[in-house]
Structure formats: C-alpha cells, structure tokens
Amino acid sequence: MNQKTAIAIHGGAGTIAPHLLTPQLEIDYRSGLKAALEAGNKVLKSGGTATEAVLAAVVELENNPLFNAGKGGVFNHLGQHEMDAAIMDGQFLKAGAVCGVKNIKNPVLLAHAVMTKSPHVMMAGDGAEAFAKTVNIEFADNAYFHTEHRYQQWLDIKGTENYQLDHTAKSENKMGTVGAVALDKDGNIAAATSTGGMTNKKFGRVGDSPIIGAGTYANNETCAISCTGHGELFIRSVVACDISCLMAYKGLTLKQACEIVVMDKLVKIEGEGGLVAIDAHGNIEMPFNSEGMYRASLSVNGEEVVKIYE
Ligand code: ASP
Numbered sequence: 001m002n003q004k005t006a007i008a009i010h011g012g013a014g015t016i017a018p019h020l021l022t023p024q025l026e027i028d029y030r031s032g033l034k035a036a037l038e039a040g041n042k043v044l045k046s047g048g049t050a051t052e053a054v055l056a057a058v059v060e061l062e063n064n065p066l067f068n069a070g071k072g073g074v075f076n077h078l079g080q081h082e083m084d085a086a087i088m089d090g091q092f093l094k095a096g097a098v099c100g101v102k103n104i105k106n107p108v109l110l111a112h113a114v115m116t117k118s119p120h121v122m123m124a125g126d127g128a129e130a131f132a133k134t135v136n137i138e139f140a141d142n143a144y145f146h147t148e149h150r151y152q153q154w155l156d157i158k159g160t161e162n163y164q165l166d167h168t169a170k171s172e173n174k175m176g177t178v179g180a181v182a183l184d185k186d187g188n189i190a191a192a193t194s195t196g197g198m199t200n201k202k203f204g205r206v207g208d209s210p211i212i213g214a215g216t217y218a219n220n221e222t223c224a225i226s227c228t229g230h231g232e233l234f235i236r237s238v239v240a241c242d243i244s245c246l247m248a249y250k251g252l253t254l255k256q257a258c259e260i261v262v263m264d265k266l267v268k269i270e271g272e273g274g275l276v277a278i279d280a281h282g283n284i285e286m287p288f289n290s291e292g293m294y295r296a297s298l299s300v301n302g303e304e305v306v307k308i309y310e
Pocket of ligand 1: 013176177197198206208209215228229232
C-alpha cells in the first residue's frame with residue numbers, strides 16, 4: 001500500500017485563560033505546535049513509519065519549555081520532576097512505557113527503548129533509569145528541567161496537600177501533557193504521549209499517559225489515541241481503549257466513539273480533558289471538554305489546523 005499520510009498532535013487540554021494569552025505567547029504556542037507537526041510530518045513524507053513520526057513530534061514538544069513534558073515539566077510535592085511517557089505501534093500492538101522517571105531528557109525515547117530493546121512494556125522509576133543507562137538514553141540534570149513559570153506554580157501550593165492540574169480554573173498557566181498520533185504511507189498508525197503530570201502531585205503518583213489503554217493506545221484495526229486531562233478520571237474510564245472498543249465491537253466511526261467517551265461519559269464523572277485520535281483511513285478527531293486544548297493536525301489532503309480554543 002502506498003497511501004497518503006496524516007498526523008495530529010496536542011500540547012495539553014486546558015489552556016491559559018484567553019485574557020492572559022498575550023499576542024507574543026500565542027505566537028510562541030502556535031509556533032511550538034507547528035514545529036512539532038512539521039517534525040512528525042517530515043518523517044512521514046520521507047517514508048518513515050507512524051511510530052517514528054509520533055516519536056519525532058513528541059520529542060520536539062518535550063524540548064519546548066512551554067509544554068508540560070520533558071523540559072517544562074511540572075514540580076511534584078518534593079520539588080522534583082517525575083515524568084511519564086508511552087508509545088504504541090498499531091501494526092504489531094507493540095508498546096513501551098515509563099513512569100515516575102527523573103532526569104531523563106526525553107522520556108518518550110526511553111518508552112520507545114522499552115518497546116524496542118526490552119521484553120517489557122512498562123518500567124518505573126529507578127529501574128527504568130538503570131535501563132536507560134544501558135541503552136544510551138540521554139540524562140539531564142535538575143537545572144535543565146527547572147523553568148521559572150513551573151517553579152512559581154509549585155511555590156503557590158507547596159506545603160499543601162493540593163495538587164494543581166493544568167486544567168483547573170484556578171490555574172493561570174494551564175498546559176498539560178503532550179502527544180501525537182500518525183498514519184504512515186503503509187497504512188499503519190501509532191500514538192505517543194509524554195507528561196510531567198500535575199503540579200505538587202504526590203511523589204510516586206502516576207497518571208493516565210503511560211498506561212496503555214487509558215492515556216495512550218494504537219491499533220490499526222481501530223484507532224490511535226493520545227489523551228490529555230485529569231489522569232485519575234482517564235484511568236478509571238479507560239478512555240483510549242473504550243474508544244477503540246466502541247469502534248471494534250459496536251462498529252462506530254472514530255468520530256462517534258470519541259463523541260460518546262469525551263463529551264458524554266467523561267463529562268458525567270467530571271473527567272476534564274481531551275485527546276487526539278486518528279484511524280487507518282486518516283480520519284482525525286481532536287475532541288475536548290475543557291476550555292481549550294493546544295492542538296494541531298495535518299490531514300491526508302494537506303489541510304493544516306493549529307488551534308488553542310474551540
Ligand atoms: N493526563 C496527565 C496526567 O494526569 C495530565 C495532563 O494531561 O495535563 O498526568
């Protein structure tokens with residue numbers, strides 16, 4: 001098969017309040033999204049796989065301090081950066097994930113290494129970091145992950161038992177997770193997600209992003225999905241798997257399945273957030289029930305979308 005390619009990415013659901021978005025900040029967010037879209041698209045256009053494309057797009061977002069993943073990741077209760085990431089290949093149903101890792105420059109690359117260079121699917125904390133050393137994954141010191149706006153966000157609630165999800169109305173600086181889904185020229189799809197989680201989260205807390213079937217999933221037969229939102233609710237709703245199952249068992253379209261899960265099921269349990277999704281025909285959906293979601297897509301027809309709000 002030699003078909004057209006497509007890609008969709010997100011930089012987190014829940015967005016900065018419209019009145020706080022300065023023209024310059026808007027330019028920066030949009031160019032960050034566009035750069036990630038282009039990084040993924042370049043891979044697809046040069047014949048790369050969907051897995052390679054989502055990897056390239058997510059690495060680009062992890063390296064951008066504006067987004068809550070890699071550099072720019074939030075601080076946990078102890079003032080550390082504990083990160084989660086996952087990747088899944090929809091052709092072979094292969095997956096790799098890491099959770100609670102520290103000092104890993106690009107957690108999605110480590111998740112990819114778990115998928116391709118280990119017999120496991122998910123590795124956590126110290127063990128994942130020890131594995132990283134054996135597969136030449138780049139480490140970065142604490143200073144690399146320190147960004148002033150995230151630090152201030154943490155200082156506001158440090159010492160309390162509260163945590164700050166990027167999506168809650170209180171926050172003035174509401175960027176979440178990053179993620180990507182793609183369709184390659186051979187008709188294969190893939191998904192990847194990476195996050196710093198929630199500001200002031202408990203040491204050891206893991207969200208939905210690295211959990212296959214909750215925050216990340218890919219299956220050529222149905223769809224590839226990367227979520228962003230209130231992780232606990234996304235885990236309990238098994239969001240990505242639920243959408244895939246609605247398509248597989250009920251014969252729903254990607255659009256119908258996304259609508260039911262994001263705009264109805266999640267809303268009923270106050271699960272704020274959204275996702276990007278693609279199917280093997282190149283249909284793209286980017287639903288969210290939050291105020292906004294940093295997102296961008298490039299369809300099979302070359303139509304480009306870069307959006308923050310509705
Ligand atoms: N889903 C992420 C988590 O709960 C957070 C986010 O998307 O903003 O860790």
